[in-house]
Amino acid sequence: MKTNENKFLFVDLSNSKIWIEEPDPVFCRTFLGGRGWALPYLLRNLKPKTDPLSPENILAVTTSVISGARGPAMPRVIVCSKSPLTGAFGESEAGGFWAPGLKKAGFGAIFIMGKAPGPVYIWIKDGSVEIKEAGHLWGLETGETQDIIRKELKESRARVLQIGPAGENGVLYANIVNELAHFNGRNGLGAVMGSKNLKAVVVRGTGEVTTSDPEKVKEINTWTAKEGIEKPLGEILRRHGTIPLVRTFQEVGALPTRNWTRGVFSRGEEISAENLHKTIYIEPKGCFSCPIRCKRRAKVENEKFKVDPRFGGPEYETIGALGSILEVSDPYILAKANELCNRYALDTISLGMTIGWVMEAVERGHISKEECDGLDITFGNGEVLIPLIEKVVKRQGIGEKIARGSKRFAQELGLEGEDFLLEVKGQEVPMHDPRIKTGVGLQYALSDYGADHIVAPHDTVFATKDSPGIKEGSMLGVFEPVDPLSLGPEKVRLFYYMDLYWSLVDMLGFCTFGFVPRGPIPVEMMVDLVKAITGWPVSLWELFKAAERTIHLARIFNLREGFTPDDDRLPKRFFQNFNNGPLEGKGGIDEEKFQQAIHLRYKMMGWDPETGKPLPERLYELGLGEFAEKN
Amino acid sequence: MEEKQILVKIRDQRGIGEKLPEEVKAREGIELGEFMENLPLPGGPGYYTILHNGKIAERGKKLETGDEIGILPLSVGG
Structure with a gap:
């Protein structure tokens, strides 16, 4: 099957209604894809002030007019909805292999509404669509879920876009993930999916996405693979991913440290690219049709931790948010914490920043040790991360409060006006200091x-x-x-x-x-x-x-x-x-x-x-x- | 008249390409911008974060013997 169709698939999970619409080509060209396709639909069909975790919210899982063709650096799936974390328009992009899979199956976007009576997943193969029962998958982490789905569908190359227990349990910064290591992070769109009882959207497209000028696409691919990756920015990404930023920011004096109270981390060397390559990283992996291959993978097999590289490895943002922000420098703890977040599909930036807020609140005497369930939630204590992640995902004890993000926690204690809350519109800030940019x-x-x-x-x-x-x-x-x-x-x-x-x-x-x-x-x-x-x-x-x-x-x-x-x-x-x-x-x-x-x-x-x-x-x-x- | 020279230390932390020498001679009075342009850096100095004696470099600053230039990856986001 050859295709470059942008058909829109609509799935109402409340009544299992499925229908397909063909958007006007002028609309496709005027809005191109991603949020361009999602926003007009959301503005027309989503009532203002809708509860983001109610059946009335709409989840748009989209590609674009060019997705699925074999060009370089164009693998992303774009998910849009009203965000439960911010209450604003929510959007997130992830690399991997899912978007080309959807396009090869004949669709450009899926609009999902309603709420299934029980856990389900959507199975799309070459133009056919089915809603399948997923009670046996609910509660499982992402690796197990992907394995079971592929086995029961007898499709080893099915691409699984899914949530983990964080999304099922409504953690407000839950992610959506494909291929276990490519995340639609930020904004908590995994919680929207969970609120619809939707565990996964699985695609298998055996078609070929056609292009108008295949020779030109080939020429650009060849240039990228031969010359592009040798250029300095391409080479750094290919060899080291984003992690060299730790050293750059540390030496400049702007590495986000101790909930942004410091710009230099005294143990920064331990989380440098050099040390992470020595201790936890193995050979990198890439996304669909991309020769840059910037994604890190971590593997650990020691007495204390085992870290499975299927779940990727910590990139700069994670090393900043769970590392320097919390003054945690043990690469093995960071690799394990990252793996757990990925197994549960949880945003590491919001998690780290919310824990950083708690650590400073504890230090300032706003939260007692008893309120921390006896855990020692203090800067520098990496050991606390593993039990804390479990509590957040299960929404137990202090984990329940951390699961709702730093702004809500601060509001609960009347601390939202304090300088140690670092969020905008309810979303915790990422690891780039605006004081130098x-x-x-x-x-x-x-x-x-x-x-x-x-x-x-x-x-x-x-x-x-x-x-x-x-x-x-x-x-x-x-x-x-x-x-x-x-x-x-x-x-x-x-x-x-x-x-x-x-x-x-x-x-x-x-x-x-x-x-x-x-x-x-x-x-x-x-x-x-x-x-x-x-x-x-x-x-x-x-x-x-x-x-x-x-x-x-x-x-x-x-x-x-x-x-x-x-x-x-x-x-x-x-x-x-x-x-x-x-x-x-x-x-x-x-x-x-x-x-x-x-x-x-x-x-x-x-x-x-x-x-x-x-x-x-x-x-x-x-x-x-x-x-x-x-x- | 013979041109006086200075010796500038280089700390190459780029993590790519051929490692630069740890010390480089330059003419006395040279400004940092010109000095950097003469280094064999793929793309040119603008593709890297440049530190001068541990602080963000200013292109117009004159270099002196013993000064240290740090060369690190550029912050492009991510």
């Missing part, structure tokens, strides 16, 4: 789905005339270096352009590490891939417009949920100076300048500078008149 700060504040590091500009790649963003990214329209610490109009403009660019990358299911300025593949090749696969004569301008539509639609989604400009903010700690290391006494972001930058961004977007509401004329310009009238 102010564009990341703008992203944390402005992101539709709470503090996020993926769509951020990462200012360092635009810092000098020979930085990759300036040297190779001229197609993005940034020709002059921008100071990583500035908050002037040039930074807001950079943020605006990169918000479009990385949103586009996400919508199309591309990997952010594939393309300039974060990865080796030139921007023009990205455009060429879209042209060669779809046959549409698209330009970067047209693609940017598609991204811009979704940024406006996500904004509308959040405004109708009650979010206001007060939610576009940065945690207090980032307005304070660093307390140790090379940046001691420096770094605190100027709060007034930050607010001015936020307001300037509203204006650049064509949003009301006071209310942050998209103005009707902008929505009309973007072809979103329907939403201008409802907004």
Whole structure:
């Protein structure tokens, strides 16, 4: 079977109703995929203020107009819904193999609504769809679930997108995972799936996704495999993944340490790339059709721990959130904690940051040892991580409170105004310090789905005339270096352009590490891939417009949920100076300048500078008149 | 007139490519930006995080004998 169809599959789990719709090709081209396909449907069909964990919430599992073709760095499945963690629009991307599987089976996206009376999974094979009973899988961790599903379907190559016990139990930062090691993390979309009694969505597509210009796709693949991976950004990712950032940030003085009170971790060497390669990492693995292969895998077999490499290995974000944030440096404990989180499908950033908040609350005397169920939840005590993860997943004792995230825990104790709570819109901040990259700060504040590091500009790649963003990214329209610490109009403009660019990358299911300025593949090749696969004569301008539509639609989604400009903010700690290391006494972001930058961004977007509401004329310009009238 | 030279220490922490020498000679008065451009760094210095005596480097700063340049991977996110 040859296909490049973008059929939308609808599954109402409440009444087992299944239907298929063929979206208008103009809609597919105008919105491309991912959140572009999800947001119009959610805005039309999801009532404002819907409880994210109720049957009324809708889970959109999507690919894009190019998914499934054999291009480089384009494996991602994009899941969208209303987030139970933030109450805002929720979105998350994962690599792996599932998205190509869905496309090869003949579908572009699945919209899942309702709630099954008991546990089920959805089985999709080459255009046929079935809802299957999953009572025997409920409660199992992800590895067992995948093994059983493949065995009972007699399909060793079935791709299993699933939740673990964290999602079943409604942990508000539960993940969705495919191939046991590729996570739709952040935003708690695994809990949405769990609330629908949906254990997994399993696909097997034996078709071939057709492309309009296979020679061009082949040419870009060959370039990536031969030249791209030899370029410095490609080579670092291939050899070391994201983990070298530990040393970079440690030496700069901005490694998130001890719940962000320090920028240097005294035992940082133990969690460096060099030591993790010596102790826990084995050969890496990659995603569908990607030669970069940046994913780490960990294997441990010692007297204390056994860590199975099927569940991947800790990347930079996990080593930061469970390591330096908590002052835990034992690689074996970190590998085991990561494996447990992955077996249970739990977001390591929110988990680590919430535990970090608890550790500081204990240190300040707000939480007693008795309230910690007798556990010694203090900085530096890595031993506590393993029993604590079990408690969080089972929602037992203090684990129940940690399972709801740091903001809710702080609110319960009347501590939400304190400087040691580091979240935005209810989502805990990732491991990049905005005091050395102010564009990341703008992203944390402005992101539709709470503090996020993926769509951020990462200012360092635009810092000098020979930085990759300036040297190779001229197609993005940034020709002059921008100071990583500035908050002037040039930074807001950079943020605006990169918000479009990385949103586009996400919508199309591309990997952010594939393309300039974060990865080796030139921007023009990205455009060429879209042209060669779809046959549409698209330009970067047209693609940017598609991204811009979704940024406006996500904004509308959040405004109708009650979010206001007060939610576009940065945690207090980032307005304070660093307390140790090379940046001691420096770094605190100027709060007034930050607010001015936020307001300037509203204006650049064509949003009301006071209310942050998209103005009707902008929505009309973007072809979103329907939403201008409802907004 | 003979040009005076300085000796700059290099700490290559890139983790890729051929390791740079631990010490490099340069002309006295050279600015860090020019010094970096002369190093055989794939892509050029902008593809790395550069530290000068343990702090984020400033391109216009003049180098002196015994100064240490640290070269680390760039923070691209992730």
